[in-house]
Amino acid sequence: MAGERLSKAMIKTMTTYFDRNLDRDERKAILKPWAEEARALLKLALPLIAMQLAQIGSLTADVIMVGELGHEAIAATGVGAVLFYFTWLIGYGPVMAVSPIVAQILGAHPNDRARVRAAVRMGLWAVALLCLPLMTVLIWAKPILIALGQDPKIAAMAEPWVHAVAFGLPFALGFGVLRGFAAAIGRQNAVLVVAIMTVLVNIALNYVLIYGNLGAPALGVQGSGIASAIAYAFSFFAMLAFFLLAPSFKKYRLLHRFARFDRAKFAEVFRLGAPMGASMLFEAMLFNTATLMMGTFGAASVAAHQIAMNVGSITFMVPLGIGLAATVRVGLHAGARNIEAARRAGYTAIVAGAGFMLVCAVVIALIPHTLTSIYVPTSDPKNAEVVTLAVTFLYVAAIFQLFDALQVTAQMSLRGMKDAQAPMWIAGLSYWLVGFALAWGLGIWAGMQGLGVWIGLAAGLAAAGFGMVARFELLSQRKLA
Secondary structure, eight states: OHHHHHHHHHHHHHHHTTOTTOOHHHHHHHHHHHHHHHHHHHHHHHHHHHHHHHHHHHHHHHHHHHHTTOHHHHHHHHHHHHHHHHHHHHHHHHHHHHHHHHHHHHHHOTTOHHHHHHHHHHHHHHHHHHHHHHHHHGGGHHHHHHHTTOOHHHHHHHHHHHHHHGGGHHHHHHHHHHHHHHHHTTOTHHHHHHHHHHHHHHHHHHHHHHHTOTTOOOOTHHHHHHHHHHHHHHHHHHHHHHHHHSHHHHTTOTTTTTTOOOHHHHHHHHHHHHHHHHHHHHHHHHHHHHHHHHHTTOHHHHHHHHHHHHHHHHHHHHHHHHHHHHHHHHHHHHHTTOHHHHHHHHHHHHHHHHHHHHHHHHHHHHOHHHHHHTTSOTTOGGGHHHHHHHHHHHHHHHHTHHHHHHHHHHHHHHHHTTOOHHHHHHHHIIIIIIIIHHHHIIIIISSOTHHHHHHHHHHHHHHHHHHHHHHHHHHTTSOOO
8 A cells, every 4th residue: 555655665764764785875865755845845834934923923013012001901902812713713714725625626637727716716705604793793792701701801901902803804814715825826925925014014003003103092902903903904905916916826817707606615615624623713712711711810810821822822833834834735745646745745744843843842941031021021020920920831831832833733734635524523632621621620620720721731732733643644544535
């Protein structure tokens, strides 16, 4: 079988490379296919990594700029973001399906623009269908947060932020569809340009609307939400302009017959996207639930949690970018029915992501106070509790860096093979049977509070990481249908 042949080839690569009887050319021949895959992966991944860093840079700017208003403002945007990203995650399932669908189409038929266009069109249709009910949920932000045990004062501060950012939801999801298409056809540099421009727009609007500069009213936390919504709209329309005007995109004629319904592609977008979205929802809602649990411990715990989460999110963008590239690389090989190349692409991504995060773990463990000082003045006695908690959480974040890399690169490699059901179950069991159970048990029942919650998060990621890698090992040994 192809999987058995590749397994033997991998063993041979590891055991024979250091054979003293091999000359230099023979050693190069052993590593050549892996080196070629690594180059192709990194060529695709680097702009995607930069794009992800630009996007998290925008969120980091929000936290830092809102932080000038005090740790309660950070807490308000943190718990408000739980609701917004819950709706975003529900809508993001069909969005994630676009990239592997397009990659496999092009892997099998490189010039099939009609089916590519239909997949992107149905992805945008799905966004339009889902957004109105999702935005409606956000109207009741304050009562929902209070019902979830949040401080009424923090919930009241969060509500205007949620109401404002809700208008950016359809544009955020629409941009995701266009981004997935661009990555699948190898034109991700355009996405990077738009992402950087979006960060600049968001920071500028934050400066104006949060603090009331340039004659604008000082809207505080609400101003940050308005800035984010406008930035989301900017990213979508700027990306759409690229597709309509740039020659490399224009030939796909994405808006051609936009009103035409494609039943098969619409069903595939939801059939593949629903379990993908559920997998992502299981993970994200564990972290969002952790934020809500932190809210029951006080504003200082929420602020410290947001700081540690933001640091971890920044480092996570690199393996996430590698994973996005792996979806395309594995998808192209899977579409061409080359299981050996698909397996090699997946493992190249897994190793690259894990290696990077090991370095990040060491850095975070060495300088947690320095990282915390970026977000709040550590010399201010008012922030003493926040600083102490943030440093503690960062130590735990350093531990789960490797597990985070394993789960995201392996899961996205599985997406390239259109494997969605099994990763969904792995995610659900890992994050909730393991992660949530430990977070609640240690944090609330055992009285460890924030530290217990973070230990639960680390355990959930570890289970998911090993589970996703095991699934990829199993599936990539099977002959493609």
